[in-house]
Structure formats: C-alpha cells, structure tokens
Amino acid sequence: MTSEAPDVGLQIRPYELELTEPFETAQGTITTRRGFLVRVDADDVLGIGEAAPLPGWTESYDACQEALENAIDVIDSGTAAALEAVEETPAARHGLSLAIADRYATKAARPLYQYLGDGSRVARVPVNATVGARSLEETVLAATTATGRGFRCLKLKVGSGALEDDLERVRRVRAAVDEDVELRVDANGGWTYDEAETALETLESSGVAILEQPLPAGALGGHKALRESDYDVDIALDEGLLEHGVDAICDAEAADVVVLKPMALGGLDVARELVTWLTELDIDLLVTTTIDGVVARTAAVHLAAAVPDVRASGLATGDLLASDLGRDPVVFEKGAAVVPQAKGLGIDDIWGEP
Ligand SMILES: [Mg+2]
Incomplete structure (x- = not known):
C-alpha cells in the first residue's frame, strides 16, 4: 500500500x-x-x-x-x-x-446521531402512528388501538375519498381519543384548493395541528394562500419538498413544517444540511421513512435525534413489513422511539442473515 x-x-x-x-x-x-x-x-x-x-x-x-x-x-x-x-x-x-x-x-x-448532530445525548424522539384511509369504524378502531399502544400523535390519511367522509372521520377520531393526543391529516396532494379551504374549518375545530400536503406538489402558491387563511392549522409539505427543493419553498413561504424523507433526499448528510438551513428559517421539521427495512428506519431515527425540537415523526413504520432485514434495535414506548446508544447505527452485523 x-x-x-x-x-x-x-x-x-x-x-x-x-x-x-x-x-x-x-x-x-x-x-x-x-x-x-x-x-x-x-x-x-x-x-x-x-x-x-x-x-x-x-x-x-x-x-x-x-x-x-x-x-x-x-x-x-x-x-x-x-x-x-x-x-x-x-x-x-x-x-x-x-x-x-x-x-x-x-x-x-459514537452513536450515529451524535456524529450527525451537535454531540449531545438524546434519549428518545416523539413519533406518530399513521391511520390509513379506511371506513369510519376502521379509522376509529385504528386510532384508539394506536393510543392504547401509547401513541400521543395520530396522522390520518385523507384525500382519496369524499371530503365530507374524511372530515367525519376526523371528527369521530377527535371524539374518541384524549384531548391531548395530537391529530394530523395527510392528503398526499389529493385535495383541490377549495376542498382544502373548506376542510380547514373542521380541522381547526377538531384541534388538528398539521395539514400535510393538501394540494398537489406543484401548488406552492396555493399552500401559501392556505397558510395565510385565518385557521390555526400548520401546513406541512412532503411531496412538495422533492418537487421544488428548499429554496423555492422558502421563497414562496409555502410551509410551516417540512417533512424530511432521507431516502428521497439522497442520504442523512443531505437531510442534515437541510435541517440546519430550515431551522434557521424557523420552519419546523419532522422525519419519515419510505417504508424501509430496519437499516434505513434506524437511520431515520438517528436523523430525527439530530434535529433540534423535532416534531413527532413517522418512524414507527416497521409494522408495515411482514418480514425484515434483521433485529430492530429501536423500541417504541409512550409515543416515542428510544434512540439506540450503541456505536454507529446500533444494528448488529446482519450481512450473514437471510
Ligand atoms: Mg406525507
């Protein structure tokens, strides 16, 4: 050599x-x-x-x-x-x-999150449970099952059916869970501007904290207008970040909250750079997976642990997989992910496993 x-x-x-x-x-x-x-x-x-x-x-x-x-x-x-x-x-x-x-x-x-962040110790990061676009009864059951398991933040998928049905699902979940459980909805870009504006009244009265990606990814101006409406509901962009990048979102003042998906952004280092930038601009952040295996999910937990004041994040997605790449080092309890403190990702060598 x-x-x-x-x-x-x-x-x-x-x-x-x-x-x-x-x-x-x-x-x-x-x-x-x-x-x-x-x-x-x-x-x-x-x-x-x-x-x-x-x-x-x-x-x-x-x-x-x-x-x-x-x-x-x-x-x-x-x-x-x-x-x-x-x-x-x-x-x-x-x-x-x-x-x-x-x-x-x-x-x-050192644990990976300390290598990514300012080096301080973080024990846990808040997480949300996601409730799919289901019938009214199934939605309420999924929501109460999640809170029964300790989740304190629920994200309801909306936007694929009739608006009034979605709003009724939100009202029924609000009535079924404790007042201090945070509710969010994610329309995945499925609403028109008029639908989103109509929805905001019910969302606000149901205490919904975040409306995620109500309009298609391209609609920066529409998201800005929703932010400027008089409703006390934060507007989050997810698909919009990928389509426009941080610059355009900030210039358009289109988001209160930005969703970081490290797999879509090209890695933890890229995401971490955005964190610094967005935090300076007073935009809140949360982290989600793209329904990944245990390695990428654990990486997302480390990223979330390196984000100052991270909002409840979509990290509890392992249940969506019927099998996995190896043992999951992340435990979820009381609505939080317990951050691995072993060196690196904290994943045992899984290369030899099937
Ligand atoms: Mg989303």
Whole structure:
C-alpha cells in the first residue's frame, strides 16, 4: 500500500420484503419493498447502509442497482469517487452514504446521531402512528388501538375519498381519543384548493395541528394562500419538498413544517444540511421513512435525534413489513422511539442473515 487511505471494500446485496398489506403510492399499489443492503469495510471496521428505491420518490430499482454497481467499480479510487457515482440516484446515495457514516461513527465509538448532530445525548424522539384511509369504524378502531399502544400523535390519511367522509372521520377520531393526543391529516396532494379551504374549518375545530400536503406538489402558491387563511392549522409539505427543493419553498413561504424523507433526499448528510438551513428559517421539521427495512428506519431515527425540537415523526413504520432485514434495535414506548446508544447505527452485523 502506497497511500495512507485505507482500502475500502464495497458490497451490495439485493433484498425483497413483503408488506403486511398492499400500500398505495402515487405510482400505483405496491405489495413488496425491494432494495439493497450496502456494506463498506475498511481497517476491519464495517458500515452498513440500505438503498430502498421507491418510484415516484427516488430512482427505479434498476437505476439504483446500476448506480451502486458503478460505485463498486470506482471504490478503489476512494469513497468520494464512489459517492460521485451515486450522486443522481437518491436511494443508492442514501445506502452508500449511510454505510460510510455508520462506519465512521462505529470507528469513533459514537452513536450515529451524535456524529450527525451537535454531540449531545438524546434519549428518545416523539413519533406518530399513521391511520390509513379506511371506513369510519376502521379509522376509529385504528386510532384508539394506536393510543392504547401509547401513541400521543395520530396522522390520518385523507384525500382519496369524499371530503365530507374524511372530515367525519376526523371528527369521530377527535371524539374518541384524549384531548391531548395530537391529530394530523395527510392528503398526499389529493385535495383541490377549495376542498382544502373548506376542510380547514373542521380541522381547526377538531384541534388538528398539521395539514400535510393538501394540494398537489406543484401548488406552492396555493399552500401559501392556505397558510395565510385565518385557521390555526400548520401546513406541512412532503411531496412538495422533492418537487421544488428548499429554496423555492422558502421563497414562496409555502410551509410551516417540512417533512424530511432521507431516502428521497439522497442520504442523512443531505437531510442534515437541510435541517440546519430550515431551522434557521424557523420552519419546523419532522422525519419519515419510505417504508424501509430496519437499516434505513434506524437511520431515520438517528436523523430525527439530530434535529433540534423535532416534531413527532413517522418512524414507527416497521409494522408495515411482514418480514425484515434483521433485529430492530429501536423500541417504541409512550409515543416515542428510544434512540439506540450503541456505536454507529446500533444494528448488529446482519450481512450473514437471510
Ligand atoms: Mg406525507
């Protein structure tokens, strides 16, 4: 060896995980999550990452695989060259950059979130439960089941059926759970401006704290107008962040809250940069997964732990998978994720497991 930089090994392994039930995405219904485990290895220290492409949010599965294989081809030139090979493919970049960060944090014997954040100790981060777009009775049952399990924040999916039915679901859930349980609704861009404006009256009177992505991703001006209406409900953008980026959202004053999906953004480091920027602009943040395996879910927990005053986040998504990549190091209790304090991600070496 002539260089002081260690030789870095890079490997990927495909996986496929069944969902417990079909899940609606903007690109159609999915029944499985397919992706890649990513492993880097240097100086006998391992790092693990996960690339879980989700069309509509990231590159395709094939493009993800190709980008990761390109990274393998150039890894001998160093991790910077490998990261460059996945620059345009967010899921692949998430997987590789996570493996690199996990290895660094493991080598430094610190939990990953401390490596990402200001180094202070964070014991837990608040989480929400998500209630799908179901019938009235099923919605109320799912909501009370979640609060019975300790969740203190519920997010109801709306926007796929009739507006009045959605609003009745919100009223019934409000009546069925404790007053101090935070309610949110997520329309996934499914409402028109008039529907959203009509909805705000009921949402406010039901004490809904956040209305997430009421209008299609392109509608920055419409979201700004909803913010400026007289209702005391925060407007959050999720799909809109991917479509426009932070600059445009801030210029348009279109959001009180921004949803960070590290898989769609291209990695924890990219997301962490946005955190600094958005926090300075007084925009609140929360973190969610893209229904990922345990590696990426745990990474999202670490990111949330590195966000100052993070709002309740969509991190409790493991139940949506019928099987997983390995043991889950994150425990959920009393509406919070207990943050792993072991070095790195805190995930046992799962490479050898099926
Ligand atoms: Mg959303």
